[in-house]
Amino acid sequence: MKKTIIIGAGPAGLMAAEVLLSGGMQVDIYDAMPSAGRKFLLAGKSGLNITHSEPYEKFISRYGEAAEWLKPYLDDFPPSALRAWTEELGIKTFVGSSGKIFPAGMNAVPMLQEWLERLNEQGAKFHFRHRWLGWNEKNALHFETAEGEILTEADAVILALGGGSRPKTGSNAAWIPILEERGISVAPLKASNCGFDIQWSEHLKTRFAGSPIKSVSLSFGAQKKRGEFVLTENGIEGSLIYTFSAALRDEIEKSGSAIIQLDLMPDWSSERLLKALSKESGSRSLSNHLKKQTGLAGAKANLIWEVLSGNARNDERELAKTIKALPLTLLTPRPLDEAISSAGGIKLDDLDQALMFKKMPGVFCAGEMLDWEAPTGGYLLTACFATGKAAGRGAFAWLQRRNS
Numbered sequence: 001m002k003k004t005i006i007i008g009a010g011p012a013g014l015m016a017a018e019v020l021l022s023g024g025m026q027v028d029i030y031d032a033m034p035s036a037g038r039k040f041l042l043a044g045k046s047g048l049n050i051t052h053s054e055p056y057e058k059f060i061s062r063y064g065e066a067a068e069w070l071k072p073y074l075d076d077f078p079p080s081a082l083r084a085w086t087e088e089l090g091i092k093t094f095v096g097s098s099g100k101i102f103p104a105g106m107n108a109v110p111m112l113q114e115w116l117e118r119l120n121e122q123g124a125k126f127h128f129r130h131r132w133l134g135w136n137e138k139n140a141l142h143f144e145t146a147e148g149e150i151l152t153e154a155d156a157v158i159l160a161l162g163g164g165s166r167p168k169t170g171s172n173a174a175w176i177p178i179l180e181e182r183g184i185s186v187a188p189l190k191a192s193n194c195g196f197d198i199q200w201s202e203h204l205k206t207r208f209a210g211s212p213i214k215s216v217s218l219s220f221g222a223q224k225k226r227g228e229f230v231l232t233e234n235g236i237e238g239s240l241i242y243t244f245s246a247a248l249r250d251e252i253e254k255s256g257s258a259i260i261q262l263d264l265m266p267d268w269s270s271e272r273l274l275k276a277l278s279k280e281s282g283s284r285s286l287s288n289h290l291k292k293q294t295g296l297a298g299a300k301a302n303l304i305w306e307v308l309s310g311n312a313r314n315d316e317r318e319l320a321k322t323i324k325a326l327p328l329t330l331l332t333p334r335p336l337d338e339a340i341s342s343a344g345g346i347k348l349d350d351l352d353q354a355l356m357f358k359k360m361p362g363v364f365c366a367g368e369m370l371d372w373e374a375p376t377g378g379y380l381l382t383a384c385f386a387t388g389k390a391a392g393r394g395a396f397a398w399l400q401r402r403n404s
């Protein structure tokens with residue numbers, strides 16, 4: 001029987017394994033870590049948003065420049081199919097208020113357990129604590145294990161080694177030099193869905209780091225979105241920031257910084273705000289006046305004091321203007337280690353339609369190690385599952401061709 005080796009037991013690698021096992025192939029899955037799906041489990045800690053229910057064309061557009069390239073794979077395993085597949089595993093799914101789709105319980109543990117059980121029943125052989133080091137001169141796969149280094153061979157290989165964020169989960173991008181040595185082009189990995197550094201005052205840092213900023217609108221360029229984020233010691237992070245992170249990162253690369261504008265009171269018109277702020281404050285302090293007239297206090301109010309100083313604070317027009325368009329200068333993206341995901345990766349031109357390396361017949365690739373990026377919202381996992389499925393199908397067809 002033809003044998004496939006999959007390296008990387010994350011969502012992409014496991015999905016590729018499922019396709020091959022369903023076709024009756026022998027599949028050996030190797031991973032450097034002691035167990036499977038560590039990043040998937042980490043994703044579960046913040047809710048595990050597996051996909052999104054928005055109209056499909058809009059869904060596809062979230063992949064930006066890579067949308068056209070990814071479309072055939074997503075067409076083949078769209079959000080509806082991913083949802084049905086999850087339910088088939090025995091895990092109910094639901095659509096959250098924002099249209100995001102989650103497994104019941106918003107927990108990755110039962111989903112991964114069910115999936116691994118099914119793969120084991122189908123005959124998958126797992127080899128944990130096997131760190132892939134590359135190929136030897138005879139093209140055998142080279143692994144480091146606790147018992148020493150081993151060499152092994154397969155009829156097809158699928159690499160699903162992940163991106164470069166959160167390296168403690170196992171995805172440390174050590175594959176980059178290995179593949180570059182084989183002539184594969186890799187776009188440099190960059191932080192995606194990441195926080196950004198802002199030069200806060202000591203006061204804001206010590207008093208408000210960790211505070212959520214809810215129900216605000218963020219504008220950058222032509223884009224405007226409502227949501228929430230968190231103040232950190234170094235700057236800002238959270239879902240609203242991640243939505244803009246690719247554009248912000250690119251702007252910082254181009255211009256050295258990026259300025260966003262926050263509307264702290266998106267439900268109030270500027271006129272209503274000015275009218276409220278123009279009311280007599282009596283003996284009240286400015287902070288108390290602001291709180292009484294607008295409800296703004298705590299972290300939100302202190303954001304205003306970060307950007308407005310001296311006399312401008314007592315000018316209700318300036319105050320109203322700042323509340324509706326509070327400028328924040330972002331200096332640098334947080335490091336890749338801390339990001340949710342990475343941009344960059346194996347350049348798509350190096351792969352054929354079946355996700356096989358043009359320069360390495362029989363070697364396929366899937367998941368976050370490919371050169372695409374997407375915001376949070378379930379888009380990352382959907383594309384990992386979809387490309388995992390495509391690489392599994394590609395390897396299956398390749399093995400069948402070699403059989404005949």
Ligand SMILES: Cc1cc2nc3c(=O)[nH]c(=O)nc-3n(C[C@H](O)[C@H](O)[C@H](O)COP(=O)(O)OP(=O)(O)OC[C@H]3O[C@@H](n4cnc5c(N)ncnc54)[C@H](O)[C@@H]3O)c2cc1C
Binds near residue numbers: 007036132173382384
């Ligand atoms: C905090 C957090 C929250 C997230 N939340 C969501 C979410 O809600 N929704 C969403 O869509 N996405 C989310 N993501 C992103 C999502 O988890 C990843 O995009 C996805 O796991 C990538 O899948 P993958 O199979 O390509 O790679 P990974 O899941 O990274 O798996 C790669 C595997 O390869 C193994 N490996 C790497 N190098 C080697 C080597 N040399 N030898 C052997 N094995 C190796 C690793 O140990 C790992 O098991 C989140 C990520 C993080 C960090």
